[in-house]
Amino acid sequence: xxxxxxxxxxxxxxxxxxxxxxxxxxxxxxxxxxxxxxxxxxxxxxxxxxxxxxxxxxxxxxxxxxxxxxxxxxxxxxxxxxxxxxxxxxxxxxxxxxxxxxxxxxxxxxxxxxxxxxxxxxxxxxxxxxxxxxxxxxxxxxxxxxxxxxxxxxxxxxxxxxxxxxxxxxxxxxxxxxxxxxxxxxxxxxxxxxxxxxxxxxxxxxxxxxxxxxxxxxxxxxxxxxxxxxxxxxxxxxx
Numbered sequence: 001x002x003x004x005x006x007x008x009x010x011x012x013x014x015x016x017x018x019x020x021x022x023x024x025x026x027x028x029x030x031x032x033x034x035x036x037x038x039x040x041x042x043x044x045x046x047x048x049x050x051x052x053x054x055x056x057x058x059x060x061x062x063x064x065x066x067x068x069x070x071x072x073x074x075x076x077x078x079x080x081x082x083x084x085x086x087x088x089x090x091x092x093x094x095x096x097x098x099x100x101x102x103x104x105x106x107x108x109x110x111x112x113x114x115x116x117x118x119x120x121x122x123x124x125x126x127x128x129x130x131x132x133x134x135x136x137x138x139x140x141x142x143x144x145x146x147x148x149x150x151x152x153x154x155x156x157x158x159x160x161x162x163x164x165x166x167x168x169x170x171x172x173x174x175x176x177x178x179x180x181x182x183x184x185x186x187x188x189x190x191x192x193x194x195x196x197x198x199x200x201x202x203x204x205x206x207x208x209x210x211x212x213x214x215x216x217x218x219x220x221x222x223x224x225x226x227x228x229x230x231x232x233x234x235x236x237x238x239x
Contacts, residue, residue, distance in 0.1 A: 004040040007235055008058040010080065011045045012066035012099050022198045026064050029190040033228055034062075036236045046076040052083045060093035060235045063100025065188060069153055070102045070112045081107035088182045095234050096184030098151055104184045105176060111157035119152045120170045121203060123196060123221045126187065132165030132175060137183060137233050145226040147174070147187035148196045150203070154186065175230075189231040193221045 009030050014020065023029075027043050034041055042058065044050050047068075055061075063084070068074060084107040087094045096104040102112045127144045147168075155173040158164060165183075166175040174186045188196075200221070 005038055005059040005237060006042050006057070007034060007039050008053065008061040009041055009043045010052065010061060010063045010100070011043055011047070012064050012077070012080070012103075013047050013068050015067065016202065019198055019202055023192075023195045026190075029192070029195060030062065030064065032192075033190040033231055034235060038237055039235075046080045047074075049076070052080065055087045055090040055092040058092065060095065061087060062231070062235060063094070063096045063103060063184075064190075065098035065100065065150075068099065070099065070106050071114075071153065077103065084108070088179060091179070091181050093181045093234065094183075095231060097190065097231075098186060098188055101176065101184035101186050102151075102153055102155055104178065104182065105155040105159055105162070105173075108159035108162065108178055108182075110155055110159035110162065112153055113156055114152055115154040115156075115171065117170060119203075120149045120154075120168065120186075121151075122149060122200060123147070123193075123224065124149055124168055124170070126166045126168045126174045128166050129164055131163050131177075135165050135177060137230060138165060138175070140229055140233070141226050146222075146224050147185075147189075147227040148191040148221075148224055149187050150196075150199050151186060183234055185227075185230060187227055189224070189228045191224075193223055196221050 011026055106112045123146050125144050126147050132138050154171050162176050162178045164173050168174050177183050
């Protein structure tokens, strides 16, 4: 029996308690999305002070979303940003999701801050750019496809040399490629419709969304298999 390939999940925080109780914690979402007989998902939690491993010790890494903000410059986040630079320089495949997307852009020289038009929440369409249509990881996708989004901050300026592969009406930097082995997405390929609906409900209860907007967003939520396949094609063998 061949040895399973180690894939690292860098967990950048925990959801609020009411979300955990309803739909679980982030590792469970990624374990479902990245389930593969030849892959062993290993988890490191920098926000708990856990050390980030050397890039040579894993096959690929995924940086998760967070309920923190990149511009808070928390010590554990800044340490992870320095680690990102090392992983990208070595060439080990690295994939960022939401906070991970923003942190990768920030670490590599881009600008991250609150979006001037506010938050982007729910199931919304993104469209491939010309570069995105030519990217091998995105070749399975139509020109426009639905994704799950929940973020207040955005990548406002790309790092030097980075290429935008997809945009939405709200955010022009939905998918960014930095190098052949480094890619990030503003949306959540690991979310299910159940997770997305719980987050919509939670944000509504916090007055982030008006009730009528919450209902409209909830009505529009369904599976986003194309978005999930981006994560799988980048990280998993033969996906």
